[in-house]
Amino acid sequence: MKQVDIVVVGGSAAGIPAAITARRHYPEKSILLIRKEKQVLIPCGIPYIFGTVGAPENDLIPDGVLQANNIELIVDEAKDLNPKEKKITLASGESVTYEKLVLATGSFSCIPPIPGIDKKNVYPIKKDVQHLQNLLNTLNDSKDLVILGCGFIGVEFADECKKNRDINVTIVEMLNQCLQIAFGEEACKCCQEVEDYLAEKGINVITGVSLTEVLGDDKVTGVKLSNGQEIKADSLIVGIGVRPNVVLAEKAGLAVGKGGIVVDTTMRTSDPNIFACGDCTSKFSFFTGQPSGLRLASIATTEARIAGANLYEISRKNPGVVGVFSTALGNLTVAMAGMSAKGAKECGFDVVTGEAEAADRHPGGMPGMSKMWVRLVFNRVNGELVGGAVRGGPSAGELINTISAFIQTRMRANDIATFQIGTHPAVTASPIAYQLVNAAEMALKNVNG
C-alpha cells in the first residue's frame, strides 16, 4: 500500500492547480495526482481541434507542469474511496492512503433524452482524445453538420468546423437568440453581432425551436425540429451542458446534492479531510448566495486554489460564483461578467446601467484598432457594480477580467469613474474616451434619469 500526504483525484482544470497550490503552501508534503486519462486535453481548446489547431494532440496540457512542481502522477481510475481508512483503491488493485484528499473529478456531458440520440455520428462533447479524434475523422467526411445548442461551445464549434472544410453547418437553439443564457436579452447587441458573424460565414442559425428527433437507421441522416422542419445531417454535435461527476464521492458516502459534491466556503466536503473543487462541486452565486449551475474552467481553477491552500490550515474562502465568460469569433470578442440587467432584476435588484463605445487605440487609425462597447450594471441601492458586458476586438478579453475584479471588490460607479488608468496609443483607448470610466459616468447620469 502506497502512503502519501496529499492525494488529488482528477488531472484537469481543477486537479492541476489544486496540486500546484498544495505544493506552494505545503512544500514539505508528498503529493500524488491520480487521473484516469493518459493525455489531458485543454478543455477550453476543444473546439479549436476542428479548425485552428487541427488535432487533439495539439490541445494537450503537458505533464511537465507536474514534474516541475514535484507532483507524482499515477494514470489510473480511482474506483473506491474509504474516508474512515483514508484510503483510495485504484482500478489496477493498488491502494493509496492519504492525510488530505482533493476530489476534482469534473463533469460528464449532458445527453438529452431525444429519440435517436444514440445513432452513429452523434457526438456529445467528451474531454477524451480518442472520442474527439473520431469526431474529427467523421467531420472530415461530413457534408451536413448540425450542432445542438448555441451557447459559447456551439458557436465556437460552428466557426471552427466551417474553417477549411466544405461543409454545411446548422446550429439549432431552443431560445430566441444565440448566447442568450450568458448575456440576457438586453445585451442582445452582442448576441446579434455573433449571429451576423455566423451568417457571414455561411453558418445557418435556427433559434426558437427544439430538436425533437434524430433521423436515420443506424447512422444519423437528419434531424426533426419542433416546428416540423427536417434538416439533412450526416453528423450531429451535442453541446448543451454538463452534469457533475459525483460517482466516487457518492460511493464514499460524502454529502452530494443536485449541484454536485456539497462543499462549504473553504471547499471542504462533509469529511473534514476531503476537499473538492471544479465542475464536480456545488456552487452558489456571489450576488444572491443561491445555488449556481455555472461550470467554467476559470471557476474550477479559482476553487482549486482555495482548496489546495486550505488543506492543513484554512486561509482562503470562496466568495461564490461571479460568472465571467468570453468568446472570440474572428476579430469579434464578446464577454460578460456578473449579472445582466435582466438577470439582476429577476433576482430582485433595482439596477441602473451605463454604456460607452470608443476605439481601443488612440488615435483610431493606430494598427489593430477595434471599436469597443462596454455596458456596466450597478445596484441602484448601494451603487455597487454587479455586472458588465463588453464587445470589441481581442482587448475585450482582458477588460472583462478588470470588470470582474471591480465586481468582486464591490466598486461603485464613482470609484470607477475616477479610477487611475494607464493608457498608450498602441495598446489602449484614449484616457478621454476610456470606455469603463465613461460607462460608469453614464450610469451616474442615468441614476436620476
Ligand SMILES: Cc1cc2nc3c(=O)[nH]c(=O)nc-3n(C[C@H](O)[C@H](O)[C@H](O)COP(=O)(O)OP(=O)(O)OC[C@H]3O[C@@H](n4cnc5c(N)ncnc54)[C@H](O)[C@@H]3O)c2cc1C
Ligand atoms: C468544448 C468546451 C469548451 C469550454 N470552453 C471554456 C472556456 O472557454 N472557458 C471556461 O472557463 N470554461 C470552458 N469550458 C468548461 C471547462 O472545460 C470546465 O469547466 C473544466 O474542464 C472543469 O475542470 P474540472 O477539472 O473540474 O473537470 P474536468 O475537466 O471534467 O476534469 C476531470 C478530471 O477528473 C478525472 N477523473 C474523474 N473521475 C476520476 C476517477 N474516478 N479516477 C481518476 N480520475 C478521474 C478525469 O479523467 C479528468 O482528468 C469548456 C468546456 C468544453 C467542453
